[in-house]
Amino acid sequence: xxxxxxxxxxxxxxxxxxxxxxxxxxxxxxxxxxxxxxxxxxxxxxxxxxxxxxxxxxxxxxxxxxxxxxxxxxxxxxxxxxxxxxxxxxxxxxxxxxxxxxxxxxxxxxxxxxxxxxxxxxxxxxxxxxxxxxxxxxxxxxxxxxxxxxxxxxxxxxxxxxxxxxxxxxxxxxxxxxxxxxxxxxxxxxxxxxxxxxxxxxxxxxxxxxxxxxxxxxxxxxxxxxxxxxxxxxxxxxxxxxxxxxxxxxxxxxxxxxxxxxxxxxxxxxxxxxxxxxxxxxxxxxxxxxxxxxxxxxxxxxxxxxxxxxxxxxxxxxxxxxxxxxxxxxxxxxxxxxxxxxxxxxxxxxxxxxxxxxxxxxxxxxxxxxxxxxxxxxxxxxxxxxxxxxxxxxxxxxxxxxxxxxxxxxxxxxxx
Amino acid sequence: xxxxxxxxxxxxxxxxxxxxxxxxxxxxxxxxxxxxxxxxxxxxxxxxxxxxxxxxxxxxxxxxxxxxxxxxxxxxxxxxxxxxxxxxxxxxxxxxxxxxxxxxxxxxxxxxxxxxxxxxxxxxxxxxxxxxxxxxxxxxxxxxxxxxxxxxxxxxxxxxxxxxxxxxxxxxxxxxxxxxxxxxxxxxxxxxxxxxxxxxxxxxxxxxxxxxxxxxxxxxxxxxxxxxxxxxxxxxxxxxxxxxxxxxxxxxxxxxxxxxxxxxxxxxxxxxxxxxxxxxxxxxxxxxxxxxxxxxxxxxxxxxxxxxxxxxxxxxxxxxxxxxxxxxxxxxxxxxxxxxxxxxxxxxxxxxxxxxxxxxxxxxxxxxxxxxx
Numbered sequence: 001x002x003x004x005x006x007x008x009x010x011x012x013x014x015x016x017x018x019x020x021x022x023x024x025x026x027x028x029x030x031x032x033x034x035x036x037x038x039x040x041x042x043x044x045x046x047x048x049x050x051x052x053x054x055x056x057x058x059x060x061x062x063x064x065x066x067x068x069x070x071x072x073x074x075x076x077x078x079x080x081x082x083x084x085x086x087x088x089x090x091x092x093x094x095x096x097x098x099x100x101x102x103x104x105x106x107x108x109x110x111x112x113x114x115x116x117x118x119x120x121x122x123x124x125x126x127x128x129x130x131x132x133x134x135x136x137x138x139x140x141x142x143x144x145x146x147x148x149x150x151x152x153x154x155x156x157x158x159x160x161x162x163x164x165x166x167x168x169x170x171x172x173x174x175x176x177x178x179x180x181x182x183x184x185x186x187x188x189x190x191x192x193x194x195x196x197x198x199x200x201x202x203x204x205x206x207x208x209x210x211x212x213x214x215x216x217x218x219x220x221x222x223x224x225x226x227x228x229x230x231x232x233x234x235x236x237x238x239x240x241x242x243x244x245x246x247x248x249x250x251x252x253x254x255x256x257x258x259x260x261x262x263x264x265x266x267x268x269x270x271x272x273x274x275x276x277x278x279x280x281x282x283x284x285x286x287x288x289x290x291x292x293x294x295x296x297x298x299x300x301x302x303x304x305x306x307x308x309x310x311x312x313x314x315x316x317x318x319x320x321x322x323x324x325x326x327x328x329x330x331x332x333x334x335x336x337x338x339x340x341x342x343x344x345x346x347x348x349x350x351x352x353x354x355x356x357x358x359x360x361x362x363x364x365x366x367x368x369x370x371x372x373x374x375x376x377x378x379x380x381x382x383x384x385x386x387x388x389x390x391x392x393x394x395x396x397x398x399x400x401x402x403x404x405x406x407x408x409x410x411x412x413x414x415x416x
Numbered sequence: 417x418x419x420x421x422x423x424x425x426x427x428x429x430x431x432x433x434x435x436x437x438x439x440x441x442x443x444x445x446x447x448x449x450x451x452x453x454x455x456x457x458x459x460x461x462x463x464x465x466x467x468x469x470x471x472x473x474x475x476x477x478x479x480x481x482x483x484x485x486x487x488x489x490x491x492x493x494x495x496x497x498x499x500x501x502x503x504x505x506x507x508x509x510x511x512x513x514x515x516x517x518x519x520x521x522x523x524x525x526x527x528x529x530x531x532x533x534x535x536x537x538x539x540x541x542x543x544x545x546x547x548x549x550x551x552x553x554x555x556x557x558x559x560x561x562x563x564x565x566x567x568x569x570x571x572x573x574x575x576x577x578x579x580x581x582x583x584x585x586x587x588x589x590x591x592x593x594x595x596x597x598x599x600x601x602x603x604x605x606x607x608x609x610x611x612x613x614x615x616x617x618x619x620x621x622x623x624x625x626x627x628x629x630x631x632x633x634x635x636x637x638x639x640x641x642x643x644x645x646x647x648x649x650x651x652x653x654x655x656x657x658x659x660x661x662x663x664x665x666x667x668x669x670x671x672x673x674x675x676x677x678x679x680x681x682x683x684x685x686x687x688x689x690x691x692x693x694x695x696x697x698x699x700x701x702x703x704x705x706x707x708x709x710x711x712x713x714x715x716x717x718x719x720x721x722x723x724x725x726x727x728x729x730x731x732x733x734x735x736x737x738x739x740x741x742x743x744x745x746x747x748x749x750x751x752x753x754x755x756x757x758x759x760x761x762x763x764x765x766x767x768x769x770x771x772x773x774x775x776x777x778x779x780x781x782x783x784x785x786x787x788x789x
Binding site for chain 2 (some may be wrong): 104146199202203242244259270273274275
């Protein structure tokens with residue numbers, strides 16, 4: 001009997017754990033995942049403590065940033081559901097189901113997936129309480145700044161059983177940030193206007209001092225003209241933009257599915273022709289996904305922004321080199337390396353070295369069907385709507401039309 | 417306005433004699449010419465005041481001198497920065513003018529629809545316009561179209577179209593045997609507005625890609641005067657002006673309608689024809705206001721009521737007075753929206769209710785008699 005009682009007790013404990021849902025999936029799948037030598041306890045940004053005895057095997061990510069981080073930690077195959085925005089890396093686009101998170105996520109769906117970890121970002125605590133009551137471990141990671149984002153990547157690395165990788169990733173991000181800060185130190189800090197949406201160009205939404213975009217503006221060595229706003233972003237008056245006279249305009253709204261802005265549209269706004277950035281044509285489009293949420297790509301966003309703000313400080317490096325992940329370039333399949341193809345190739349042949357070298361594989365935006373490819377000198381864009389490949393850089397914008405390469409939206413006369 | 421105007425205080429109290437229509441003391445109301453003159457002065461003062469202030473402080477004397485340079489060709493040396501001139505002429509003045517037009521259009525539409533529907537809660541959006549405009553605007557956001565008419569982008573254009581379409585649907589649904597009874601109009605308007613409004617919410621939820629940008633859509637729905645080019649006003653000003661003139665010409669019909677449709681018929685009014693005209697003019701006014709200002713509440717409700725307390729219910733007196741008040745009021749509300757928390761913009765719809773509400777309630781309390789349309 002003493003011999004039998006041990007497995008009975010173990011079965012009881014297992015049943016209790018099953019009821020809690022904590023270890024259920026790992027047990028159910030028979031994956032004898034290695035346990036942590038000692039349990040890991042994490043306090044998340046809701047202030048809730050969660051203890052993990054083994055690395056989670058069934059992860060639900062409610063935010064594209066967390067999805068990216070899980071992939072970067074080498075645990076992408078453990079994601080059993082992601083939110084509908086998670087489209088990077090490309091493998092994330094294949095994950096089903098894709099959860100709608102607005103206006104609130106379906107708790108039932110999440111519970112039915114039997115996750116052993118749910119990664120939340122902005123979800124309110126009262127939305128997450130029912131999940132926690134069901135015994136689903138939830139980590140809400142809502143880092144407020146770049147440093148906190150790296151720390152939470154390291155924490156997630158420990159939770160997922162890849163502590164070295166998490167620590168290395170975090171250290172790498174901090175090192176890249178420090179290199180940028182060092183490179184731009186002492187340089188004059190140009191006035192920069194970061195536009196998030198100009199559906200109403202007389203009252204655009206602008207980045208304030210907080211939020212990742214606001215912080216990256218600071219780190220990249222620029223002065224945010226709306227550094228005095230109270231929050232992450234705000235709707236501001238066009239009067240203030242003109243009066244504060246930015247020397248650089250960053251368009252995070254150039255790739256929105258609606259009311260997408262271009263340097264030409266900005267320059268055509270009444271009164272904006274008096275702005276220094278418009279007069280010197282220092283209007284640049286960036287992709288918001290590098291700036292908006294915590295993920296390893298924040299470092300990429302910072303580097304590309306710093307290059308736009310202080311090209312002289314990075315000229316020797318040949319522009320921005322987006323980082324590689326596990327030897328795989330961004331948006332590339334394993335074994336694939338970035339190259340221009342189709343229209344981008346033709347455009348690159350026409351423009352020559354001024355188009356730079358591709359730093360990532362071409363990738364499509366799910367919503368619009370447009371295709372993007374970052375290069376060392378700018379961004380190549382293929383718009384499905386007009387079937388025209390184009391290239392935007394600090395020097396201007398060029399499109400490959402039926403009549404050959406034409407320079408667009410730019411008052412500059414010099415050709416590439 | 418001085419407290420307890422003797423004209424009103426001496427009127428018989430309707431509350432004490434509810435079954436007797438109180439004698440209207442039209443003759444003892446302030447002369448309409450005087451009222452209109454005062455309101456015109458107030459509007460001019462509001463416009464000058466609103467032009468002088470904003471998110472960016474510009475020196476008043478510099479404003480005067482740069483205006484004279486522009487208008488009269490004087491050559492005062494520029495003591496101001498080039499962008500100050502751009503801010504004043506290209507950004508602030510069109511916005512102030514736009515606010516005046518939107519306020520005028522909303523107040524005019526409010527007078528017309530309150531007169532038509534004989535309902536004190538009728539406002540320019542009573543006939544489904546708010547829902548239709550919101551649906552049109554949401555479509556403008558979702559369809560990622562790129563076209564424009566005289567500086568208007570797809571969102572305001574589709575909002576205008578949505579407003580007109582909603583009102584046409586409401587009118588056709590409300591028709592019974594060649595007539596459009598007022599109650600049917602009101603109920604159909606309410607139902608269409610609610611359905612279209614919730615259709616907008618549903619669209620926003622379906623469209624995952626839009627979710628991060630919900631604040632932008634909601635900010636549009638909350639209203640805010642937006643004139644990015646003078647050419648927009650070139651389109652809106654004649655439209656609103658003609659519609660207001662048409663409304664004024666229909667004033668006697670509206671007066672007759674206030675006695676009931678049968679009575680109006682007996683007075684020789686072509687009731688259904690004039691109702692249709694009022695609806696068309698009201699929807700044009702509201703649609704034009706929505707295209708420039710989004711959904712701005714309260715102005716169209718408040719301005720007609722206030723002026724009815726002052727000049728009485730006769731529509732040919734009421735309409736111009738309400739239009740002037742609505743214009744002046746929205747110019748000032750928009751000034752607050754621009755200048756209260758610079759550089760942040762506040763949706764003006766929030767301010768119209770906050771500022772207009774207490775003022776209207778105070779006037780209503782002071783009246784000390786039952787309010788009548």
